[in-house]
Amino acid sequence: MTIEVEWRDYDVIVVGSGGAGSAAADAAAAEGARVLVVSKDPIACSDTKISEGNATVRGTVSDADTEQVLSDNLRVSGADLPLPALTDAYAKDSRPAYDWYRAHGLRPKINQDRKGPFARPLAKGGHTVARSVGHKNAGVAFSHAAWDAVVEGAHIDYLEDAWFLDLAVEGAENGAPGRVAGGLVYHAASGTLVAVRAPAVVMASGGLNTLYFPKTDTMRGNTGDGYAAAARAGADLVDMEQVQFLPFCLTAPASYEGLLVGEPSTASFLGVLRDRHGKVILDGVYLRTRAECSAAIMRAVADGRGTDDGGAYLDLTANARLPRSGKGFMRYLETSMPSAYRTARQALSKPAVRCEESWEVRPAAHYTMGGIRVDATGASVGGADDGTAAAGLSGLFAAGQAMGGVFGANRLGSTALTENVVFGLRAGRGAADHARTHSRATGDDAFRSLIAAAVAQFGQSGDQAPAHLKLELQRAAWDCIGPARTADSLNRMDAVIDDLADRAGRAAVPDYALWNQAFIEWVELRSLLDVARAVTAAARERDASVGGHVRLDRPQVSILAQPYSTVVRGQAANDGVLRFHANRARRPRTPAMRLLAMRLKDAWRKVQAKVLCLLPPALLDPILDRRYRAILGPGDAAPAVSPGGPAAAVADAAE
Ligand SMILES: Cc1cc2nc3c(=O)[nH]c(=O)nc-3n(C[C@H](O)[C@H](O)[C@H](O)COP(=O)(O)OP(=O)(O)OC[C@H]3O[C@@H](n4cnc5c(N)ncnc54)[C@H](O)[C@@H]3O)c2cc1C
Numbered sequence: 001m002t003i004e005v006e007w008r009d010y011d012v013i014v015v016g017s018g019g020a021g022s023a024a025a026d027a028a029a030a031e032g033a034r035v036l037v038v039s040k041d042p043i044a045c046s047d048t049k050i051s052e053g054n055a056t057v058r059g060t061v062s063d064a065d066t067e068q069v070l071s072d073n074l075r076v077s078g079a080d081l082p083l084p085a086l087t088d089a090y091a092k093d094s095r096p097a098y099d100w101y102r103a104h105g106l107r108p109k110i111n112q113d114r115k116g117p118f119a120r121p122l123a124k125g126g127h128t129v130a131r132s133v134g135h136k137n138a139g140v141a142f143s144h145a146a147w148d149a150v151v152e153g154a155h156i157d158y159l160e161d162a163w164f165l166d167l168a169v170e171g172a173e174n175g176a177p178g179r180v181a182g183g184l185v186y187h188a189a190s191g192t193l194v195a196v197r198a199p200a201v202v203m204a205s206g207g208l209n210t211l212y213f214p215k216t217d218t219m220r221g222n223t224g225d226g227y228a229a230a231a232r233a234g235a236d237l238v239d240m241e242q243v244q245f246l247p248f249c250l251t252a253p254a255s256y257e258g259l260l261v262g263e264p265s266t267a268s269f270l271g272v273l274r275d276r277h278g279k280v281i282l283d284g285v286y287l288r289t290r291a292e293c294s295a296a297i298m299r300a301v302a303d304g305r306g307t308d309d310g311g312a313y314l315d316l317t318a319n320a321r322l323p324r325s326g327k328g329f330m331r332y333l334e335t336s337m338p339s340a341y342r343t344a345r346q347a348l349s350k351p352a353v354r355c356e357e358s359w360e361v362r363p364a365a366h367y368t369m370g371g372i373r374v375d376a377t378g379a380s381v382g383g384a385d386d387g388t389a390a391a392g393l394s395g396l397f398a399a400g401q402a403m404g405g406v407f408g409a410n411r412l413g414s415t416a417l418t419e420n421v422v423f424g425l426r427a428g429r430g431a432a433d434h435a436r437t438h439s440r441a442t443g444d445d446a447f448r449s450l451i452a453a454a455v456a457q458f459g460q461s462g463d464q465a466p467a468h469l470k471l472e473l474q475r476a477a478w479d480c481i482g483p484a485r486t487a488d489s490l491n492r493m494d495a496v497i498d499d500l501a502d503r504a505g506r507a508a509v510p511d512y513a514l515w516n517q518a519f520i521e522w523v524e525l526r527s528l529l530d531v532a533r534a535v536t537a538a539a540r541e542r543d544a545s546v547g548g549h550v551r552l553d554r555p556q557v558s559i560l561a562q563p564y565s566t567v568v569r570g571q572a573a574n575d576g577v578l579r580f581h582a583n584r585a586r587r588p589r590t591p592a593m594r595l596l597a598m599r600l601k602d603a604w605r606k607v608q609a610k611v612l613c614l615l616p617p618a619l620l621d622p623i624l625d626r627r628y629r630a631i632l633g634p635g636d637a638a639p640a641v642s643p644g645g646p647a648a649a650v651a652d653a654a655e
Contacts, residue, residue, distance in 0.1 A: 001459045001511040003193055005451055007444075010036045010157075010198040011435035013183050014428070015164040015226060018046035019417055020400025021204035022146035023100060023424025024378075024431065028202070029155040031432035036196060037158040038185050040221055043150050047206055047218050047401070049143030052337050053135040054414035055101070056127075058094045060111070060119035065129045067091040072590060074415070076598050077126040077289055078369070078408025079546045080563035080589050081239055083386060086406040089376040090415075090422050097421035098133070104145035108133060120336065121631045124413035125264030126289040128601055132414035138339050142417055161189040161515075163523055164225060165454060167201060167233040167396065168446035175571075177234035177382065179438070180395030181446040184454060186523065191514030193454055195447045199438045200395045200431035202378070203230060204424060207368035207401040208531045209243070210524075211477045216365040217249055217260040223524040224531035226402040230372045231530060231570035232578055235380045235393040238404040238585070239370035239565050240531070240538035241549045244411050245483040247273075247293035249364035250347050251309035258364040261344040262314070262337060263413050264288045268329055269612060269624055270318035273297065274358065275305035281312060284609040287602070291410040291547045294363040298484040302552050311362030318613075320355035322621040328628025330355065335632070363483045369411050369548060370538065371404030372396070373567060378403065378427025379434075382569075385586050395438065397431045399423040405565070409547020457519060459511030464503045466521035473500050473528055481535050486553040493536050501529050501577055530570070530578050537580035538566040559595070563587040 011033035014025045021037060022044065028035045037043070059065045070091040075082045095116070102108070108117035123130040135141045150158055163186040172178030180201050185194040205226030209218040216222070227237055248262040267273075267285035273296055275281050282288065282296040297312040306312060319329040333355070334341050344353060351357045373381055373392070380396040381387030400420045407415070473496070480493035504525055509518045542549050546557040564584040573579050589595070612620065 001513070003191065003455055003458055003513040005193045005195055008036065008194060008196045010034050010196060011200065012036075012428070012431045013038065013196050013198045013201045014204060015183070015201065016046070016204035016206060016400070016402070017041075017043045017146060017150050017158065018048035018204065018206060018400060019142060019146050019420030020402065020424040021202070022149040023421040024202040024204055024397070024399055024428035025156050026149040026153055027425040027428030028432040029153055031429055033155070033432035033435050035156045036198070037150050037156060038162040038164050039158065039160055040163045041219065042160050043158055044143040044147035046143065047222070048146055048417065048420065049139045050219060051139030051142065051417060052339055053138030053141055053417070054120070054124070054132045055098055055135070055417040056094055056131050056414045057098045057117060057119065057133050057418070058091060058131055060114065060116050060133060061130050065131055069129060070094065070131070072594055072598060073126070073128055073412065074407065075590055076595060077410050077412050079410065079557065080587055081242070081408025081547070081565050083405045084588060085376045085386065089426065090406055090419060093422040093425070094418050097418050097425070100421045100425065101142060101145045104148040106135065106141050106145050108135060122265050122286070122336070125287055126410065126412040128598060134336070159185065159187055159194065162187045162194070163520060164205065164229065165523060166450045167229050168450060169233045169393070170446040172234055176391070177393040180393065184447060184450045186454065186519065188515045188520065191512070193451060195444070195451060197444070198435070200397065200434045202427045202431050203372055203396065203398040203402045204400045204427070205402050208528070209365035209368060211474060211528050211532060212365035212482060213474045215249070215258045215362070215478055215482070217246060217258050218366065223527050225524065225527040226398070227371060227534065228527035228530035230380070230393070230396060230398070231534060231568075231580070232572070233393055233396070234569070235396055236373040236382050236387070237370060237534050237568050238373040239408060240404070240534045240568055241542045241566060242369040242409050242547055243365055243535065244290060244367040244369055244548050245294045245363035246290055246366035247297055247363050248314055248359070248361045250343070251307070251311045251360050251362045253347060256343065256347040259343050259347070260364070260366070261340050261347075261359060261361065264290060264293055265413070266333065266337060266340070267314065267316060268319045268332060269609065269627070271314065271316045274313040274315050275300045276307050277305060279305070281305075283613070284606045287605055287609055289410050289412065294483050294548070295545070295550045297361070297363055298550055299552070302484055307360050309360060309362060311360055313358035314361045315358040316355045317358065322617060322624060324621050325624035325628055328625055328632060331632055332628055367411055367416060368401055369404065369407040369409065371402050372398035374398050374403045374405060376426065377430040378423050379430050387585065395434055397427040397434075399427040408565070409549065457509055457522060458513065458516065460507060460509045462506035462508040464506045464508065466504065466507045466509075466518060466525045469500050469504055469507070470521060470525050470528065472496070473525070473532060477532055481532065481539060484550050484552050485539055486551065490536050490540055493532065497529055497532050497536070504529065533578065534568050534570070534580050537568045537582045541566040541582035541584065563589055
């Protein structure tokens with residue numbers, strides 16, 4: 001069949017319209033670039049929209065929260081895999097990034113004394129300082145800012161219901177990546193292929209968490225398309241084995257499976273994790289990182305001590321039982337992560353919601369910490385260690401969940417919404433600058449084979465349904481490259497991928513162009529297969545347990561070991577299948593004194609937490625009661641999530 005091909009010319013293509021894509025488009029347009037945003041979901045309907053709306057803003061509580069403290073926090077919690085240049089950029093820009101959201105309509109309540117928003121008083125697990133700002137209407141407030149930037153933005157065109165298929169690349173030779181000439185898009189709503197000539201592309205296409213569906217709390221569009229397209233075009237991916245599995249997600253009922261009901265901080269002062277026999281498998285939960293909690297659950301499951309649904313019990317009952325502070329805890333629970341608590345209220349039994357019973361929880365895929373390998377300007381890099389843009393795919397930029405290198409082995413709660421904009425703005429500026437200084441594609445050759453392959457897919461007769469193959473892949477991914485892995489499970493995954501890739505070649509796709517769902521399923525299946533291979537290759541290179549990568553058959557990485565990131569680069573074999581070569585990029589260890597200081601601080605907090613738990617209820621109750629009053633503020637009003645008025649506008653706050 002024939003499908004119409006429409007040709008367009010732009011300076012910059014931005015793939016995705018969540019926090020990262022919208023910031024990139026805004027920044028590129030501000031530099032004078034003509035920008036096209038393509039988004040398979042309606043503009044701003046993305047993980048940014050369904051998030052809890054907690055954002056990291058450095059220095060909201062104390063001047064001692066310096067750039068170095070935040071940068072160190074990110075690196076130490078990420079097991080020193082994050083690149084210092086990226087964590088430093090994050091720490092430097094976290095406040096301006098937050099102000100970008102505010103300029104586009106976010107209205108926090110402002111603390112006039114500190115000329116900034118209020119932070120939630122309890123630091124999220126792994127943060128050594130309270131700096132997470134909560135918002136009424138959660139992620140909707142952030143996605144509205146994203147929507148505003150794209151739809152109201154000058155010089156920005158956008159296509160919704162538009163699947164970015166592949167990067168068009170020219171000039172690749174001798175195994176070195178070439179330069180971007182644009183990209184091919186399937187616009188489902190008009191039933192056309194759109195061939196977009198542009199010297200720069202910003203990939204802001206989110207993560208790969210749908211690889212683990214239904215054990216994920218993210219949007220279904222997280223099919224790793226951006227990573228796959230970048231890898232097919234010759235770009236490096238970094239730390240792909242590092243998928244964040246959020247520990248406290250639901251196991252049942254079926255329609256709620258995978259949805260998040262809390263953070264480590266939800267456990268509050270007395271919450272613990274228990275195995276199926278009631279034995280404590282982790283205490284001091286509220287001070288732990290997500291990776292520590294998920295690993296504790298998956299190790300108990302592997303030992304045969306998990307629940308029937310492969311999880312563990314989050315036991316909050318001790319918090320709620322105390323006569324005075326119990327009320328404060330319940331108010332804290334309702335207000336600290338309001339949408340997560342609403343989900344718990346709908347899915348769990350009434351006694352569980354009152355915290356008279358434990359909650360059955362299981363990790364679920366939440367965030368992809370690895371991604372496209374970039375520098376601090378968001379440009380694709382290649383080569384040894386930090387890499388250089390000269391060895392990367394010229395013209396490719398990435399931001400948000402699509403990029404890797406900033407969170408390493410573990411992302412701390414509330415850091416992503418800020419990261420979106422820190423690197424969205426940098427990538428947008430970088431892309432506009434690149435478009436200004438690099439000439440346009442020399443011809444349309446780079447598009448021809450891409451168009452031919454896409455056209456050939458429509459009207460394919462075959463005996464395999466792509467949607468069904470996707471489900472098989474998702475089941476295997478959870479079992480083999482999910483939150484717990486072994487050498488054997490990695491091998492099994494490779495065999496499943498080979499089988500499914502073979503059957504994907506026999507996929508049936510009807511021969512109409514408008515909203516062809518089977519074609520879309522095939523496109524996403526192809527991406528999921530490519531990224532599953534990338535995860536497996538990186539997981540094999542990471543021959544020990546660290547952060548989100550739990551190897552049941554290997555020890556934990558020693559803190560004295562030289563840190564390294566895994567780098568994978570794809571190469572299409574003769575059978576057309578993308579295979580990955582993995583290698584290591586050295587990372588500097590956080591200087592010993594700084595590392596020691598942070599570890600001691602962390603250990604001290606954990607000792608204090610343990611001592612607290614040992615106090616008799618008559619002493620403990622008033623102490624916790626005072627703490628909850630401090631957290632909730634006068635009248636238990638939970639000030640951090642109150643909406644702001646006109647005084648919250650950026651210009652007013654800066655007065
Ligand atoms: C339930 C939940 C709660 C969270 N809570 C918080 C929180 O409180 N604080 C925090 O900091 N983080 C939180 N996060 C994480 C955070 O929301 C996300 O990591 C972040 O918003 C991702 O932004 P992004 O712009 O990178 O991607 P997204 O917002 O996911 O946007 C991806 C975009 O790419 C598009 N896209 C994908 N593939 C294609 C393609 N092939 N062609 C065209 N378009 C494509 C999508 O349509 C979408 O527009 C939460 C996440 C979830 C799921």
